[in-house]
Amino acid sequence: xxxxxxxxxxxxxxxxxxxSCNLLMSGPAHAALGGTVDSxxxxxxxxxxxxxSTGFVDYDVHQITSGPMxxxxxxxxxxxxxxxxxxGPVPPDLQQLLxxxxxxxxxxxxAAHQNNPGLHRVFTLAQPDLVIRSAGHLRAFGGIxxxxxxxxxxxxxxxxQ
Amino acid sequence: xxxxxxxxxxPVLLGLxxxxxxxxxxxxxxxxxxxxxxxxxxxxxxxxxxPGPASNQPFxxxxxxxxxxxxxxxxxxxxxxxxxxxxxxxxxxxxSALSAAGVNLPATPDPNxxxxxxxxxxxxxxxxxxxxxxxxxxxxxVGGETTDGSVxxxxxxxxxxxxxxxxxxxxxxxALNSVDALGAKGILGVGVFxxxxxxxxxxxxxxxxxxYYSCPASGNCSTVSQAVTDQVSNxxxxxxxxxxxxxxxxxxxxxNGAPTAAGYLVFGIGTEANNxxxxxxxxxxxxxxxxxxxxxxxSLPDSFIDSGSNALFFNDPSLAGDECHSNQFYCPPATTQxxxxxxxxxxxxxxISFSIINVDKIGNNYALDDVAGPAPVISGFSSGYxxxxxxxxxxxxxxxxxxxxxxxGTMGPYYAY
Numbered sequence: 001x002x003x004x005x006x007x008x009x010x011x012x013x014x015x016x017x018x019x020s021c022n023l024l025m026s027g028p029a030h031a032a033l034g035g036t037v038d039s040x041x042x043x044x045x046x047x048x049x050x051x052x053s054t055g056f057v058d059y060d061v062h063q064i065t066s067g068p069m070x071x072x073x074x075x076x077x078x079x080x081x082x083x084x085x086x087x088g089p090v091p092p093d094l095q096q097l098l099x100x101x102x103x104x105x106x107x108x109x110x111a112a113h114q115n116n117p118g119l120h121r122v123f124t125l126a127q128p129d130l131v132i133r134s135a136g137h138l139r140a141f142g143g144i145x146x147x148x149x150x151x152x153x154x155x156x157x158x159x160x161q
Numbered sequence: 162x163x164x165x166x167x168x169x170x171x172p173v174l175l176g177l178x179x180x181x182x183x184x185x186x187x188x189x190x191x192x193x194x195x196x197x198x199x200x201x202x203x204x205x206x207x208x209x210x211x212p213g214p215a216s217n218q219p220f221x222x223x224x225x226x227x228x229x230x231x232x233x234x235x236x237x238x239x240x241x242x243x244x245x246x247x248x249x250x251x252x253x254x255x256x257s258a259l260s261a262a263g264v265n266l267p268a269t270p271d272p273n274x275x276x277x278x279x280x281x282x283x284x285x286x287x288x289x290x291x292x293x294x295x296x297x298x299x300x301x302x303v304g305g306e307t308t309d310g311s312v313x314x315x316x317x318x319x320x321x322x323x324x325x326x327x328x329x330x331x332x333x334x335x336a337l338n339s340v341d342a343l344g345a346k347g348i349l350g351v352g353v354f355x356x357x358x359x360x361x362x363x364x365x366x367x368x369x370x371x372x373y374y375s376c377p378a379s380g381n382c383s384t385v386s387q388a389v390t391d392q393v394s395n396x397x398x399x400x401x402x403x404x405x406x407x408x409x410x411x412x413x414x415x416x417n418g419a420p421t422a423a424g425y426l427v428f429g430i431g432t433e434a435n436n437x438x439x440x441x442x443x444x445x446x447x448x449x450x451x452x453x454x455x456x457x458x459x460s461l462p463d464s465f466i467d468s469g470s471n472a473l474f475f476n477d478p479s480l481a482g483d484e485c486h487s488n489q490f491y492c493p494p495a496t497t498q499x500x501x502x503x504x505x506x507x508x509x510x511x512x513i514s515f516s517i518i519n520v521d522k523i524g525n526n527y528a529l530d531d532v533a534g535p536a537p538v539i540s541g542f543s544s545g546y547x548x549x550x551x552x553x554x555x556x557x558x559x560x561x562x563x564x565x566x567x568x569x570g571t572m573g574p575y576y577a578y
Contacts (some may be wrong), residue, residue, distance in 0.1 A: 013397045068361060070542070087542045089361040089449065090372055091286050095331050109289035109334040112487050118219040118344035119337060121248060121467060121548055122474045122487040122536045123289035133537030134288045136475075138357050139246045140449035140463055141286070142539040142546070152509075160540040 032099025033145050037079045058152035061160075071097070072158065074146075082150035083160065087142040091134070098132070098145060105132055131157075165476050174286055189311070197435045198410060202552060204403040204428040208538045210528040210551070211421040215344045218526045221551040222344055222473035224425055225409070229254060231264060232311035236304075239263065243341070245426055246469030247351035247409065247561050248548075250357040251393035252301055253292060253315040255339070258346045264403030266316055268298035271375040271385065279375040282382060282395060283315050284331035285357070288355040292337045292348075292484065294318040296373075296387075301396040303374070308399035314388040315393045317347070317382065328382050330371040345365035345417040349467070351407045351426070353450050354564045357393040384496065388407070398563060403429030405564040406573060408436055409468055411528075413556035418526030422555065426463040430560050430577075431569035438569035441452030441560055441577040444505025445555050454547035456501040461545035464503065466559060466576050470550030472529075473515065474536035475501075490520040500546065505575065515552070529554035 031037055054061045059082070062073045071090030073081050086092045095102050108125040111158050125132040134143035144160075209369055214219045225243045229252075231236035259266060265563045268280035285292040295318070298311040318324070325569045327336065337343045351359065362372050365386045371529050373392070377380035398404055411424035429436050444452050445466075454464035457477055472490060477499070485492035500514045518535040530552045538545045553559075562573030569577075 018288045067364070072542075078565050085539060085542060087539065087544055090370055091333065093330060093371065093380060095329060106334070108487070112289055112489055113335040113342060115486050116343055116489050117217055118217060118222065118471060119217055119244075119246070119348070119469055120290060120489075121470050122534065123334075124484075124535055124537060126488055133539065135537050135539070135548070136288060136463065137352075137450070137465065137467070138250065138286070139354065139359060139361075140451055142463075142536065142537075142542060142544045143288075143290075143443065143541050151242065159536060 006151070018119035031073060031075075031081045032097060033081055033084055033101050033151075034147055035081050035099055037075060037081075058155060065132065072160075076150060076152065080150060081146065082152075083157065085144045087140075089139045089141070091136075091141045091143070101130055101132075101145070104130060163285075165452075165571070169217060173487065187340045193554060198425045198427065200435075202433065202435055203305030204433055206426050208245055208409065208411075208424045208426040209421060210424070211528055213345055215341045215550050218527070219344045219374040220523065220529055221473055221532070221564040222527070223409070223424065223426075223468055223551065223554075224345065225349060226305065227252065227254075227347070227349060227487070229264060229266075229314070230300040231266060232298050232304070234484075236264055238264040240346050242340075242344040244348045244469060246350050246467070247352045247407075247559075248446070248465060248467035248469045249348060249510075250286075250352050250354045250395045251301075251315065251350045252312070252347065252396055253317055253350070254347035254395070255319045255343075256294065257319050258317050259316065263494065263577045264298055266314075267294035268297055268316075269313065269391070270496065271377065276375050276377070279377050279392075281385070281387065282372055282374045282376050284327060285315060285375065285393075287334065289339065290329065290334035290337050290342075291331055292317050292343070293323060293331055294338070295389075296393060301399070303426070304428070306397075306400045306403060308396050309401045310399070312396050312399045313391060317343075325382055328371070328374065330376075331347070338520075339525050342352065348353070351395055351397055351561065353406070353446055353561050353571075355390045355395050355398040357394065358375075358387070358392055361394060362387050370431065376545055395563070397428055398566075400428060403432045403436070404563075405432065405566040405568040406560060408431040408558060408560050409554055411551075411554045411556070411560045414528050414530055416518070416531055418523050418530075419528040420526055422528035431560055438560060438577055441558070442509060443507065443560075443571050443575050443577040444503055444509055444511065445507040446576060447506055447572040449507075452506060452576065453504045454501050454549075455504065456499075456547055459545055460548045461538075464547040464549065466553060466561075466578075467533060468535045468554060470534075470548045471550065472520070472550050473517065473552050474546065474548035474550060475535050476538045476545065480535075484535055485520065488535060490532065492519045492521050494519065496531070503549075511552075516550050
């Protein structure tokens with residue numbers, strides 16, 4: 001059995017186990033940014049959707065689709081979530097998806113309003129260790145959050161698949 | 162840059178002219194040209210870009226006055242400084258603006274018999290904030306148009322301690338629960354849809370749709386689905402006539418900006434002598450209200466025309482390093498000339514040339530046609546946004562046609578200019 005397959009097999013098996021477990025509860029759930037597949041939340045308000053995982057050389061993509069709402073989670077070979085993207089009619093549950101990084105989003109949003117009040121349809125947080133970009137209006141929201149330090153070195157983050 | 166629209170369906174429109182007894186203006190007086198709007202009308206209301214009510218006032222805010230009444234009663238309040246927003250759908254107003262005039266709109270009860278005493282609240286999301294408040298029925302008048310019966314609106318809870326409190330799933334980003342935070346006393350959402358969320362929020366069950374909630378008198382709110390007809394909705398769709406869309410018009414201004422700008426919000430497309438399409442270019446929108454903008458070699462399929470955004474927002478790698486004000490604007494050292502191409506779902510294309518200046522050079526001007534900021538490219542979805550904010554509106558007449566309704570010969574949703 002080749003080495004790559006041995007490294008990916010446990011996380012795939014775990015995901016499969018969690019998937020079958022979650023079908024009894026509320027459907028597939030998802031891990032937070034920076035978290036690992038071992039820490040997938042089983043919050044009862046998780047997306048009820050279909051989970052499809054795709055393997056690439058240096059990372060896996062776990063796509064959770066619930067009607068028009070799609071969340072992609074990108075994990076390293078070690079199973080750590082280094083990027084999350086979303087697209088749908090409403091924003092996803094960012095508090096859950098951003099995990100321990102949520103307070104930084106809150107601070108940056110507050111700073112954005114401090115200097116520039118009013119309604120905002122775009123948002124950018126660009127710090128060396130955390131990037132969050134979000135945009136849209138009701139019926140069309142989208143965004144990306146990633147940890148630059150964890151992005152595989154040969155992956156252009158602007159060309160995620 | 163004054164635009165003159167030549168008539169494309171001369172015989173029919175001349176007939177309409179005769180019926181309305183309206184003449185004057187240029188030979189293209191059947192279209193929403195500046196001359197015919199200056200004459201006023203039942204379906205026209207003044208829309209003014211000016212300093213508004215906030216203590217730290219943002220620029221490029223187009224305001225109108227709206228009259229809000231308790232349904233079926235003469236208990237009414239005019240509320241000024243309402244932001245005209247083509248990027249959202251539905252009327253939202255600060256609770257304090259209504260209570261100051263003695264208009265107390267009750268919250269809509271939850272019709273679920275298993276939740277007696279619960280009321281419906283809404284969490285309206287923005288990119289980095291939210292507005293939280295009850296859903297109430299109101300009779301809404303703008304200019305000479307009044308909703309036929311009542312329409313669901315959102316009353317934003319701007320009390321020091323909102324009750325019920327915004328649930329944690331709602332409280333993402335900064336609360337726009339005050340005049341100072343919003344830069345306005347409310348929002349008049351007149352974009353290309355009637356209900357604010359559509360079928361997605363009407364579906365059951367509703368996990369992770371942190372938009373509509375059922376809230377007990379005390380205790381925790383829970384998310385609920387909300388039928389399309391019960392969602393906060395674009396009041397224009399509820400007018401008895403002139404109800405298939407809106408037209409916004411702002412005058413041309415100097416590239417250095419202007420202290421204020423006086424324009425118009427017009428109701429209806431092709432329904433009166435003053436709101437025909439003329440030879441405006443029609444770009445149909447998709448089910449999310451978006452079309453595709455090609456800019457700088459990028460194809461941006463989530464683009465939209467938005468009077469609620471106070472600048473043009475787009476991603477331009479050549480301006481990397483010129484971001485300023487917490488990555489919210491561009492401050493290029495010199496005026497920069499750019500161009501883009503818009504394409505509707507109908508395949509029609511339109512080339513736009515525009516300039517952007519350093520946002521730190523605007524002085525005391527609140528009307529600006531050449532300010533811009535960054536917008537994200539969302540990799541992983543081939544998604545990207547070009548937000549044609551208020552700078553795009555100066556010197557243009559822009560039409561917003563409602564989803565599923567015929568307007569000027571074409572089915573909405575569409576944008577035209």
